[in-house]
Amino acid sequence: MQVSERGTTMEQLNEMQLKTVETQLKELFPQSQQVYGYIFQMNRVMADPIQVFVDHWPEFNVILCKPPYEKEGDLFKDTCVFTKDEASFRNILGENNIIDWTKFLCLGTSLCYEEMVMAVASERKVPVNKVSVCHMMMLQDPSRLPPVESAIESMISSLDESHSDIVNKTWKFGNTENSFQMIRSMIRHYPSCCVLDAESQQPIAWVLTYPSSAMGMLYTLQEHRGQGLAKALVSSMSRRLYSQGFPVYCFVEEENTLSYSLYTNLGFTEDPQYRAAWFDFNSL
Template sequence: MELNVEQLKEAESELKRYLPGSLQVYGVLMLRNRLTSDRMTVFVDRWPDFSVLVCRPHCEQKNDLFKDIMVFANDETRLEETLRKSSVVDWTRYLCIGCSHRHTEIFKAVASEKNVPSCQLAVCHVMILEDVSSLPPVDSSEVSLSSLDESHISLLNRTWKFGKCAEAVRMIQNMVTHFPSCCVLDAEGQPVAWLLVYSNCAMGMLYTLPEHRGKGYAKVLICTMAKRLHAEGYPMYCFIEEENALSYKLFTSLGFTEDPACRFMWLEFNEL
């Protein structure tokens, strides 16, 4: 069933019980319940005692990129039933699904039954800052900080590793327009380093232009954003791909920790 406005608020509270495993969909509902963003529909297997929750973005075309479906489940039998029988997931179109790594084989098995090709895109550490006071002191007195705006979208699209396409532009525009962001400006008022927040409330898209690296901008941005999120009541976390040792070391040095049993992954179906 599809959740209405009031049910979304109740679901947010319920998901808090399952942190950190529910963090991604919990973050989605937190932002959705407070801020404007791209259209998204949230489904559950039953109400109010749901075991499966699916966040499905509105797709304007069959092969929309960066419109990830995010799934939480605390009952694998119910998850399998939902995937196999429900129309919530349209297996005929391109899909990118984010879920706990524990559910990988269920998704792959159901896709195989439906003759849908699948591949694993990424497995990520879930790095969480439990206490904002654990952030180290960072001197930002000599740094000009600001928020990003729509005039910066082209720059972000050119430098993002998944960018350089119209779909990425739309995703970045949604993030810059609706969600918190932070950037370091040069003497001409142009961004040279930045950090955004995804639709699941995770910090991401951290980047510093090559000629401005080695100045500690990343640490300033992460600490600034973490404090802002904390002040506004949002979780402070990010996803780091398992092979990204440099980012893992950076966030760890700033007090972020992980539950080794809690990994998140993205699976692709009907690859374009």
């Protein structure tokens, strides 16, 4: 149990409680999807540790997933919050011992809490930046996915850790040592797909899985675009994730109309009332 200086308690969930809360969160989609994805992975994969806290158990209002910040690079990892009640969420953000407001923090939550998040940052005199606003796209029925062309299918493989550098250099939020370490961990622990060049056997297009189980970092090298590689990778990865019981979903930035069209055409849908948002505090 973690206790704040104001007396509010947050209980850290144990292994059995994580299995229970996974089932509970599934009934609260789409708002709970991202936190559910973290816990889904935690219940199946031995990867970098993530701590999960609730304000009450078993009837929680707020559930918070965060890395323990034990080593360099941990600060780059997101803290993610799902809440049923804005007042409870605000109370948690107001507690010094739950969120360390002296360090960099990337917070992922629903866009509907933007005003409250900004107000808390202002009260604490902490610089804050809204980094990204995204559609959350979900695939319910993989049978709608088109078949992958045999010529491309023969080139599809999984990324390995030697590919971390090229992924890091091309990712919008990457090209730092912290992001490199995060990407390498993702490749090591979670599913990925890539298309390998026939001659060099180096990746020319790829998609990864975040610790939240969301597909992401979809990218095709400039000189290989227009060949349907992204469509093939998303289709292949979606089938793979679905067959393994993963939630099949992704985040698409509002301004990324090409990716939005790609996922929509492949059968991904969204709740039009929901947007996910990420906020940076104390920029790195």
